[in-house]
Amino acid sequence: MKPLIQFTIFYIIGISIGNYFPLPLFLVYPLIAFFLVASLIFFIKKQSVPTNIFLVLTIILTGILFHELHSRFLISKSFLKYLDKEVILVGDIYSFPEISEDKTGLVIRAEKLIVNKAVKKVDGLVLINIRSDFEPDFLNYGDRIKVTGKLKMPAGLRNPGGFDYSKYLARKKVLTIVSIRNKQDVVKLGVGKFNPVFMFAYKIRDKASETIANALPDNASICASFLDGLLLGKRSMLPDEIKAWFVDTGTIHILAISGLNVGLIGLIFFFIFHKIIRLPLPISSVFTALVLIVFAIVTGAQPSVIRATIMAGALLIAMLIQKDTDIYNIPVLSAVIILLYNPLTLFDIGFQLSFVAVLGLCYLTPFIEPKLWFLPKYIARLIAASIAVQLALSPFLVFYFNKLSLVTVLANIIIVPLSGIILILSLAMFFIGIIFMPLANLIGMINFHLVNGLLLCVSFFAHFPFAYIYLPTPSIMFIAIYYLCLWALTRHKKIGTAKVVMGILVMINIFLWTYVVKINSGVMKVTFLDVGQGDAIFLEFPKGGNMLIDSGPGGYTDAGKWVVLPFLRHKGIHALNTVIVSHYDLDHYGGLFTVLQNHKIKNLLLDNGDEDPKLSQLIREKAICHQMGRRGDKVIGYPGIEIYILHPASQLDKKSSNNNSVVVKIIYNKVSFLFTGDIENKVEQKLLPFQDMLSSTVLKIPHHGSKNCYYPSFIKSINPEIGIIEVGRNNRFNFPAEEVLANYKKLGTKIYRTDKHGAITVSTNGKRIWVTTLIIPRNYR
Numbered sequence: 001m002k003p004l005i006q007f008t009i010f011y012i013i014g015i016s017i018g019n020y021f022p023l024p025l026f027l028v029y030p031l032i033a034f035f036l037v038a039s040l041i042f043f044i045k046k047q048s049v050p051t052n053i054f055l056v057l058t059i060i061l062t063g064i065l066f067h068e069l070h071s072r073f074l075i076s077k078s079f080l081k082y083l084d085k086e087v088i089l090v091g092d093i094y095s096f097p098e099i100s101e102d103k104t105g106l107v108i109r110a111e112k113l114i115v116n117k118a119v120k121k122v123d124g125l126v127l128i129n130i131r132s133d134f135e136p137d138f139l140n141y142g143d144r145i146k147v148t149g150k151l152k153m154p155a156g157l158r159n160p161g162g163f164d165y166s167k168y169l170a171r172k173k174v175l176t177i178v179s180i181r182n183k184q185d186v187v188k189l190g191v192g193k194f195n196p197v198f199m200f201a202y203k204i205r206d207k208a209s210e211t212i213a214n215a216l217p218d219n220a221s222i223c224a225s226f227l228d229g230l231l232l233g234k235r236s237m238l239p240d241e242i243k244a245w246f247v248d249t250g251t252i253h254i255l256a257i258s259g260l261n262v263g264l265i266g267l268i269f270f271f272i273f274h275k276i277i278r279l280p281l282p283i284s285s286v287f288t289a290l291v292l293i294v295f296a297i298v299t300g301a302q303p304s305v306i307r308a309t310i311m312a313g314a315l316l317i318a319m320l321i322q323k324d325t326d327i328y329n330i331p332v333l334s335a336v337i338i339l340l341y342n343p344l345t346l347f348d349i350g351f352q353l354s355f356v357a358v359l360g361l362c363y364l365t366p367f368i369e370p371k372l373w374f375l376p377k378y379i380a381r382l383i384a385a386s387i388a389v390q391l392a393l394s395p396f397l398v399f400y401f402n403k404l405s406l407v408t409v410l411a412n413i414i415i416v417p418l419s420g421i422i423l424i425l426s427l428a429m430f431f432i433g434i435i436f437m438p439l440a441n442l443i444g445m446i447n448f449h450l451v452n453g454l455l456l457c458v459s460f461f462a463h464f465p466f467a468y469i470y471l472p473t474p475s476i477m478f479i480a481i482y483y484l485c486l487w488a489l490t491r492h493k494k495i496g497t498a499k500v501v502m503g504i505l506v507m508i509n510i511f512l513w514t515y516v517v518k519i520n521s522g523v524m525k526v527t528f529l530d531v532g533q534g535d536a537i538f539l540e541f542p543k544g545g546n547m548l549i550d551s552g553p554g555g556y557t558d559a560g561k562w563v564v565l566p567f568l569r570h571k572g573i574h575a576l577n578t579v580i581v582s583h584y585d586l587d588h589y590g591g592l593f594t595v596l597q598n599h600k601i602k603n604l605l606l607d608n609g610d611e612d613p614k615l616s617q618l619i620r621e622k623a624i625c626h627q628m629g630r631r632g633d634k635v636i637g638y639p640g641i642e643i644y645i646l647h648p649a650s651q652l653d654k655k656s657s658n659n660n661s662v663v664v665k666i667i668y669n670k671v672s673f674l675f676t677g678d679i680e681n682k683v684e685q686k687l688l689p690f691q692d693m694l695s696s697t698v699l700k701i702p703h704h705g706s707k708n709c710y711y712p713s714f715i716k717s718i719n720p721e722i723g724i725i726e727v728g729r730n731n732r733f734n735f736p737a738e739e740v741l742a743n744y745k746k747l748g749t750k751i752y753r754t755d756k757h758g759a760i761t762v763s764t765n766g767k768r769i770w771v772t773t774l775i776i777p778r779n780y781r
Contacts, residue, residue: 008332008339010056014063015343022071023064032061066343079113079122079151079176084730087151088114089178092192093143094125096202096300100236102556104130106139107174108147109193127154127169127177130186139186141202142194148185149178158530158758158774159563161402161473161570171344201297205232208298211433212426215444223451229255230419231426233299242455245462247401250390250408253357254419261299262308264423266292270316285316303338303351307358310334331358349400353393360392361385367490379413386412391486395479398471402569405468411461418454422447472572524641524668526762528700529567530754530774531559533728533735534587537675537700538567542668542766543639547578549664549675554590561594567759568599575600578635582677583661584612596622605629605645605662629662640766642667646693647683658703659683665693669766672696674718678703684714691717697769698722698762699749705736710743720749722762722771729755 039054079087091110098105106128113120128147139145154177157164169175180186209232213224222242228234235243235255246252253260269291273284289312296309314330335355338345345351365381365388372380386409398404405411425447433440461467474482522542529536531552536559539547552559568576579601581589589612595601596618604619604626619626630650635643647663661677674696679687680703687694699720703709704727723744727735736753744751750771752760757773764770 002329002332004329004336005332007059008336010059011063011336011339012346014060014065015067015339015346016063017060018064018067018071018343019347022068025065025068028061028065028068032058032065035061063343066340070343079110079120079124079126082113082115082120082151083153083176085115085151086149087178088146088148089122089126089151090114090144090146090189091126092194093139093141093145096141096205097139098234098236102131104139106130107172108145124176125172125174126151127174128180128186129177130180138188142192142199144189144192146187146189147178147180149180151176151178153177156758156775158754159567160527160759160774161566161568162563163566167347171342171348197294198297201294204294205298207434208232208430209234211430211440212444214437215429215433215440217445217448220448222455223448226255226451226455227422227426227447230261230423231430233302233305242458245455245458247403248405248462248468249411249415249458250397250405250468251411251415251458254415260416260420261423262292262295262305262312264420265295265427266312268424268427282320285320289313289316303345303348304354306338307331307334307351307354310337311358327362328359331355331362353396356392356396357389360388364388364391364486364490382413382416383409386416395474395482398474399479402470402473402566402572403468404471407461407464407467411458414457415454418450418457422450422454425450470569470572470574473570522765524671524764524766526673526698527567528724528726528752528754528760528762529559529563530758531563531587531591531726532557533704533731533733534559534590535582535677535700535726536564536591537726538564539666540571541638541641543641545577545638546573547580548576548595549580550582550588550677551579551591551595553587554593555586558591558594560591564591564595565598573599575602577637578603578605580605580629580662580664582675583657585657585678588677589615593618596624603627605635629664635664640668644693646687646690647679649686653682656680656682658709663687665696668764671698671764671766671769673698673700673762674720675700676702678709680706680709681711684709684711688713688717694718696720697764698724701725701736701740701744701751703735704731704733705740705753706733707737707740710737710740712743715743715747719747722769723749723751724760724762725751725753725755727753727755731755 035054035058039051039058042051042054089108089110090112091108093106094109095107107125108128110122110124110126113122128149153175154166154169156166169177209224209228212227212231216224216227221237222239225234225237225239226242229238233255238255243252243255246255266288270284270288273279273287274281279287292309292312296305299305311330311334314333338351365384368387369380369384372384375383390405390408394404425443429440429443429447432443524542525540527538527540529538529552534552535550536552537549539549541547548564551564554560568574576595576599579592579595581592581604583589592615601622601624604624606626606628629645629648631645631647633645635645644665644667645662646665648660653659658678658680659682661679661683663677663679663683664673664675666673666675672695674694676699684702694714694717696718697720699715699718699722701709701723705725725736741751752771752773754760756775758775759773761772762769763772
């Protein structure tokens, strides 16, 4: 194995260890010095084994050190003490504003913080989200601005299958955010500090976007947005539906500035400099490298672009010195440079996908291409490359997105060459448009039709039957087994076919038996999802089957889209046996629209209170079996589980939808759950005659812990060991009430809250219970 590859592997191991098991710097520095000295001593003594061991330990500790040095800012920023307070920030716009349909996002380097008229010096990056109906066109990179708003921490990972926005921003060294809703809360003060190279690149970005839009026919906004994504990496204005087509067909790399874009631009400019202008090879190479650097900045300097730019630079250098390079050294070198600059990039999805794709392309294409000997060479190479990338990326795509495209090979054969032509024409539109717009308009008309044709192709493949499938998030063990099998298949001639087949069968058996043991464990799991100020509860029963009780709020913070669906896909669940809508309050059923549109639902249980006409229409369109839940009803179809409806009665409360909440009692052997929706004191009193059915091990505390929903006799009848409160962080209702928490504490009930703990999972084998939380690792047995 090459020394550079060895260094990279052990350096990455060190970064990973530092991420999960950080070591104090006062310990890391002397250990590095000790291991270096030890390796030098053994090297002098010509003892290779201990020399290599100590060198490996030194590299690993170097990875830990770099990770720690780049992570220290997370706890050192002075403005963290002002979280959740109204502040005024003064700073310079650090990045190009990203404008989308519903908000504008920009990062500022804050220098001054004002709170209660006191001025504090600060130093750090803050994300400013401007969510309003006004367009802040007056803001640009390098402007000094003053913003007024509440300083907050970005949301971390709060639900299984969710997105850790906090870590995503932390890798960009952004720790806090401020959301702006009013135009007067953003004031431009003048010109601040800026990097001239970045300013030049951003002006090119603006000019390119403007020129391409002007060169296209009228009413070609979608085409312009697509070309912005293809050429500049600006995907924010492209409709979500179209972006979903590219994801479903495995062609999203077309819009995620990658090696294809960088390679084409490098080839075009090198050809112009060397063949048309006839500059000497060294000068052509230098100019091409400068163009690629500017292009990387223009497109946002994403890891995939940096990787491709470094690789292109390495190839130009190799060409200049007329030296052959190892096929793996160039991508590995680019990885080392990126990770030395910012080790946290290792955990960036774009970085991982980019390098896995390149390594898969290098390793698997030579193995696959000879198998396609019956095809023309160009077609065989294109198909082999597409298959290689798909095989390499599949575990990562399923791990992060729970989606696997089945048409990606066929789609890429058509879409990749077509996108290359469109990219070349887009560059021509830009450069010619600066000089002579009529000719650019002619090219724009041709490009317009090509883009429409490409989008039609993508749409066709995306809507193809079984174009993609959803899969549960694979375990690390499964991913390791997958790559071991892939490696063994490519080495079968050296290892021996029989041994390879036997090894693969053993590994598959290990995986399958692990899965069989898991699904036959006899454990029932109830997950209280963190949907902010609302309810969403998912139940998995020990002998198969599931149930969803409520689905959280809808609207801008659609819990169905952002929480429930990712959670279900993370679990590999495509159909819901029973969905219960406790009552018609938006914080309980708003997310159901998205769930109904994306999942098959066998049975829907409602309270039949103030129905939502849109929801009723969607239920009819989907032909979903639905019925009203009434006291005395029993839900069947779950072996070993008893499910009873305790409320509402036949007559509903016309004054309060809360009091029409469906109350569900679920019993599994000696463990029971009581789900109460938002019932208030009035209903709690009415349920007292059913005292024998009230006693429960776990209680979903009514109405998010409101003081109007705590009737002492009712709670004492339940006498829960565990109380779960689903409530939003810093909610305007001040839920849960302190007196309610105090009363449960007197009863000896252990309280778990989604605002404090994130998603809460209660597991039981019918005799004992286990409680695990996502944010604060507390366990109860």
